[in-house]
Each structure stands twice: as structure tokens, then as C-alpha cells.
Amino acid sequence: MSTPSGGPAVDEAVRTLLLLMPRIVGRVKRLPIPAALQGFDLAPRHLALLAHLEYDGPVTVSELAARLEVAPTTVSLMVSDLAKLGVLERTADPADRRRRIVAIAPAFAAPIAEWLSGSASAWERVMRDLAPAERATVVGALRAYEAALEEGLTDRS
Template sequence: MSTEPGGIAVSEAVRTLLLLMPRLVGRAKRLPMPPQLRDLDLAPRHLALLAHLEYDGPASVNELADRLEVAPTTVSLMVSELARPGILRRATDPSDRRRRIIAIAPDYTEPIRTWLSGSATAWEHVMNNLSPTERTTVVTALRSYETALHHQAQPKDEPKA
């Protein structure tokens, strides 16, 4: 392993992470899914939506769109996909009758909590062994990586002739 003062070199860190990331994703995908969720054809985008509802509570489509950093139409589509089989429910906001609040249906609360707990428990184990500064560094690095991937995926402007 190549090192620099205080840690590994950038090239070695990149190599290690490129090899590690597919294993992390693969292991996360192999976490057991509760029987109530197995036949529902849930995708990673659904997991993110369900995680926000589980950890942050019921919310409007616009609030979920802000949290997920996607368009409200995208969230509305996901909510419809999950409301059809009864995973999510829509209710009228008592403070604004025009607004709908999205929540996990009671029959699915525990299975979703159980499903999410595998990843949450692993992260808690990791984060408990880090200092607050180290935890901040991990979260910042992962967010920066996501942003860099987003920019890489954007089509480049072609030069004008």
C-alpha cells in the first residue's frame, strides 16, 4: 500500500474505493427483506423514499422531493407506485385541506423498519467507533462523491461549429 504522510495516497484510496464500492452495494442488496415486502418489486429509489418517511415521518410530496433532491413529479410517481399495493397512504393535511400528507401504511411500518435496520445497524456500528470529526468527514466525502458522479453524468456541451 502506498502511503503519504498521515495516510494513504490519493491513487491508492481511489483504487481501494473502486474495489470496495461494488462489494458494499452487493452486501447491502443481500440484506434479508421481510416476507411482506418480497413480492413488491421495490427499487433503490423506493428505499430512499421509505427511509425518509421512516426516519423523518409523514410529509408532503414537495417536502419529500426536497429531501430526495428530485422533482415533485418523480416523487408523485413513486408515491403512486407504492400506494397502489398499500405500502403508502395519502391523507389530507388537517391544517391545509388542499395538501396531501404521505405516510407509511400501518401494516408496512414494522416490515420497513426491519428492512432498513440492517443498514442502519451497520452504519451505527461504524459511526460509534469514529470521532464526531471523522463522522463528518465520512458523510462529507460520500456527499461529495455523489455530487461528482452527478456532474460526470451530465452531458457535456458540444462545441459550436
Template sequence: MMAGSGRDESGAGGVDDAVRELLLLMPRMVGRVKRIPVPEALQSQSLAPRHLSLLSCLLFDGPMSVNELAARLEVAPTTVSLMVADLSAKGILDRRADPADRRRRIVAIVPERHDAIAAWLAPGAAAWRRVLTPLAPAQRRLFVDTLRAYEAAVAEERREE
């Protein structure tokens, strides 16, 4: 039994077995994602992992406002504004007035970078599609909710230190 777990679920299928398996699996998964090569067209741009989420939103959902991006990424609009400014200066994103409301700014991937970004994100998206497609909608929701709960629990553990 792991220290502090409060219950003994040893044996095949127990919580401790699953934790052990996940503790071995997670670093391998992160390592594989980090080894996805940045396309040549983007290598000089010094893109960081935080940029991947923002670019994924724009790639899959299309152009949107900073506030919409912030809501999707679950971060403050100022954080998104800083990333957008950085990526705009690098020629990766474009900010333009919303035709429906000229006061509002819409963020989009510049057409010249779209294919390189799509190629960069495609292996991860294809792998997720392959493993999620056979699952029922409720199973997919459970999987995503479990990952979110894990992220929140890790953040909570760090606050308690």
C-alpha cells in the same frame, strides 16, 4: 500514477492507494446492500432501490408532504409524486389530508407495512450507527460530505463523456 491524476502521490497513504482501495470496496458494499432480503410481506410488491430512500425518510422522520420528501430526497416533487402513487397503489403508503391544512396531503407508511419496512431497513441503519457512533460530529460530517462529493463527481464525469 493514475492517468490524468496530475500528481504523483504513490506509496502508502497516497491518493492512488485510497482510490484503488475504494474501487475494490464500493462494488462489495453495493453487492451486500442488494443482498439484504426483502421481507416476505413485501416481496410481491416489486420494490426498487429508489423506493428505499423514500421509505427510509418516512420511517425515520415520520409522515410528511410530497414537497418535504422531494426536498429530503433531492429530487423533483413530480418524481416523488409518481413513487408515492406507485407505492399507494401497492398498499404500502397512505396519502391523507393534513389536519392543519386540508389542501395539503401527507404521506405515511401504512401501519400494516411499518414493521416489515423497519425490519428491511434495520440492518443497514444498525451498521451505519455502529461505524458512525465512534466518530466525532466533524468526522461524521466529513464522511457524509465526501460521499456526496463522490456522487457529484461521478455524475459530472458521466456528463463529460
């Protein structure tokens, strides 16, 4: 059933999204992992971390934690795991030798870019056809959905 503005009613939109989201997640999970990254048991949290480093460049663990919206200790553990595998490098910050800068190791830069490109190119195709306000609505709706899910999990604990 449509609303007077021509869009779907709330219950129809929710139904459509509940059916759509598992298909989207399934397709994202089927994006091929480059050979150089296979066998590393990478999880979605690693993909988010690698995406930030790929798109924003080298940063400190604290900056990465802020961008990922998780505790610095969580990021530190992920960085340690990926550094042991050789996927990430930690170097001294030239501005403050006590701080460490995290970056993608050169040998893994191309495979990580390849892995992220499937999802990124799909988003670029979708976003390119939207007006800036529509893009803001999509991003805002996804952020609000994530927050509502988190709130629901918190309420159950």
C-alpha cells in the same frame, strides 16, 4: 504507498475504494427483504423514500422531493405506485386540507423498519466509534462522490 501523514496516497485510496464499493453495494442488495415487501419490485429509489418516511415521519410530496433531491413529479409517481400497493397512505393535511400527507401504512411499518435496520445498524456501529468531525468527513466524502458521479454523467450527455 502512504503519505507523510500515514494515510494512503490518492491513487491507493481510489484503488481501494473502487474495489470496495461494488462489494458494499452487493452486500446491501443481499439484505433480506421482509416477506411483506417481497414481490413489490422495490428499487433503491423506493428504499430512500421509505427511509425518509421511516426516520422523519409523514410529510408532503413536496417536502419528500426536497429531501430526496428530485422533482416532485418523480416523488408523486413513486408515492402513487406505493399507495396502490398499500405500502403508503395519503391523507389530508389537517392544517391545509388541499395538501396531502404521505405516510407508511401501519401494516407495512414493521416490515419497512426491519428492512432498513440491517443497513442502519451497520452504519450505527461504524459511526458510533468515530468522532463527530470524522462522521462529518465520511458523510461529506460520500456526498461529494455522489455529486462527482452526477457531474460525470452530466458531462457525458
